[in-house]
Amino acid sequence: SDFDVLFDSPIEVGNQEIFEFNAAGVKHIVAMYGGGNYDKERLKVDMAKIVEQGTAIFGDNPNKHYTFIVHNYHNGGGGLEHLNSTVLGATRNAYGTEKGYKGFLALVAHEYFHLWNVKRLRPVALGPFDYDNENYTTNLWTAEGFTSYYENKLLIRAGATNQITFLNDIIGGLGTVINTPGSRVQSASSSSFDAWIIGYRPNENSKNSAISYYSKGEVVGLLMDLEIANATKGAKSLDDVMKAMYEEGKVKKRGYTDAEFKAMVEKISGINFTKFWAKYIDGTDEIDFAKYFAYAGIDAVGEIASPNKPYTGASLKVDRMVTVSGVSRNSPAWVQGLNVNDDILAIDGSSIADEMRNIKLPNPGLTLEALPTIAKKQVGDVVEVTVRRDGLEKKISLTLKESPNIRIKASYKADANAQQLAVRKRWMGV
Template identity: 70%
Template sequence: MFNKKSILSLVLLLTCIMAAKAQVKIGFEVSFKEPQAHYAEVQMNISGLAKDYVDVKMPVWTPGSYLVREFEKSVEEFKATAAGKAVKVEKVRKNTWRVFSAKAANIQINYRVYAFEISVRTPFIDESHAFLSPTGIFMHPDGMIKSPSTVKIIPFNTWSKVSTGLTPVAGEQFTYKATDFDILYDSPIEVGNQDIFEFTASGVRHEVAMYGGGNYDKEKLKVDMAKIVEKETAVYGENPNKYYLFIVHNFLKGGGGLEHLNSTTLGATRNAYNTAEGYKGFLGLVAHEYHHLWNVKRLRPVALGPFDYDNENYTTNLWVAEGFTSYYENKYLHRAGFTDVNEFLKDLAGGVGTVLNTPGAKYQSAASSSYDAWIIGYRPNENSKNNSISYYNKGEVIGILMDLEIINATKGAKSLDDVMKAMYLQCKTLKRGYTDAEFKAMVEKISGISFTNFWTKYVNGVDDVDYVKYFAYAGVDVSTENATPGKPVTGAAVQLGTRGLEVTSVTRNSAAWISGLNVNDVIVLIDGSSLSDVLKNVKLKEPKFSLDILPAITDKKIGDQLTVKVIRDGLEKEISLSLKENPSVRLKATVNENATPAQKAVLKKWTGV
């Protein structure tokens, strides 16, 4: 039993511990001696942590990209001093360095990071700029994820700008602070001579940092990006930021994006802004990644935060986190006026078609796809399309069906928007992520009907999507036709190499699959004709292509035989294929002119226009 003296002692002890923690300071300096060789020089300073040794750790993955990337593999020349003297360093785990500091009050750690992988999730440095993806640059003392830190950037002598969502330290150029390492790891940094412009939307200042040039129109982007921000904020009723940063990397051919708490990094094609398809693609990427400001970063599965940076973080709900965001990407483009209803329906029908035409959709559920992102989603192989489905694609289709089911059940009073907003507020109130059961419960609460069968069929199951039924709720007719009517196919993809046509993939249950044509087989003859004859007058856009585009196949009929001679493991083998009809379908969705008032009400609520 505690007495007053014991309680006082405990209070004093806790006060001392908190004071000790408050005295610990962690700071980084990042400079660039050899950017042309793709290196960053990192200095980490720790003071006030008097221990026999200190373990510092680098994350092995980055939130939002579900793959253990082993960032520590790019660290070189790790060394340390304590109280100004060189001390022993020992690597005790793949991503952990132990510094024997002998209770010194001040520790300085220096290391270099090689950064030469272009993506939105990995650091990249060359003579023109540095993109610092923080999980691949910075380290934290073990057990001190919640500790604050500062970062000072020393740009290379030809660079003049730094863009980041981190909070600037007043009076110190290019110096920033993070309240904890979760914030630091979630705040990419662009260093160089990027083109910067701003706009304000939903009361939030937005900065766009463009690297790599391009034919973009800044004034047009300011207006159009603001429209997307306004439409997205309207769904959730509030925008949680005062400032938001878009880092845009423009390349010859770019794509992809990665969300962060108050910023995003986008990959774009520098000379596609002046084409209708390219511009729509960029705005779609903006809509997708900005929606993650709520869905994923705040409205999130319970497993995605607080993060374990040493190991995989498993969840069955990426179909909501990413799939629904893909669905909303189309909704926001339509609501902001960038697509009409026909294009909106075309985009959604295309999404349904992708799932229907992926053989793996019959073998992997949306929940399983989410859970297996770490071993399949980010590590696809030649057979992935046959045994798996993307949680982006399946989740988008689930979003379409769920939205229509809710709207129809409530006679146009509620939609998936209401579920997303309610779940966002729930996560905000509870200060934690949601479980799958909680998400389902909210869907049922908003809709007023049971979704148990829906979950069984579409979330945890692999049932065929009953798209005709759901689109009909909104008075939309969906017709289906063969993608290439009357045309025979082999189901094999190839790439042209020095030895011949190397098979790169084989579609499940296709002619190639049934006949035993294998990935890595090298095709040297087709129906006795050499490749030079087979490829004569064929214009290839890419080195990888479908075998079915060749006249040797297109000139045949369904059911005809095709003989190919291949080299497999140095041995010749002749394979006969019985050509089949293409199983892929194409969907066309159109609004029924004779739709009932109830259907029209659903359509109006669905589109939000």
């Protein structure tokens, strides 16, 4: 009908394996390229459930037909959303494990949810596109973050997860944000706005200076959802906001502004969200997750993930030399001046060759404290690290600390009251 629709329509010719299913009154076609150990019949059933659950949230499935183009690779992932199709990357032989299969369904849920959230219900900057210029928006936390958040909600409603795995997935995402130092300096709205210039160009300092609008947006979705459900005693949730915004977009025939989104959240919940916006969307406040989980009768607490274990905050890459590849904000390495690109020569006089002797390679997550001389130490001990920086040797004393990273423990209260149970039910939808 116009250039935007043409540009939004992937065309692929090949010898794909094609199968179909009907769900929500819509014909769905799946085109599998590259083979794989998927079970067609199982996929038809589970993908149909995801379609039905997505449609139930918005109350309307706007398509007559929808196509999943799946590229199966040795090691694939990611996806791109369109109005009535999506292109997914998948790992050819991952369908056979529960984890791999669930991961594929989560990707299906994510991209399918986008047919509403982003392709139709969208920030005002995201369509019709100005193809000649950058399209700035502060709302990728709703566009992408909420879509990631809804993966969890669609999966539990489709029966692909249960209450335990649902909660574990949610607290996993929450922990990622809390343990990323950049979440304390960059807000969800500024992360969205900066996507064009730095979002896809991460560097060694990104974890200290930035937070992904996917992961922070997922957390904002969680908190907002629980706040709405609590304020309405379980009568409403974020689902009602998404549906109402979708309806409003159809009437206005344009995308929403941040102020319009906030106004709808306040209308549905009946409470003011100005402080919430200031803390969690435009601000970088500490996330008071225990308060929000309590609304749904869930006890949640953050515990130090590695108590009494020495920590430096420096990560390493191993090439011709063993080199510092990252330094976490406010860690011992940060405070005492170890820098990215410093070559490690020795620890307390033990040569780096000796330190590396029993380290398995490749080792992408290698940390300085994994080296045996440091691993044997206690929190509070001092180690002397000899480095070479720009050709000059330098000795740096590090006082080992405990890592500030937390692990969240959460459990459903057996004695949750009636309102908490109503909030929980509305939130999960099961």
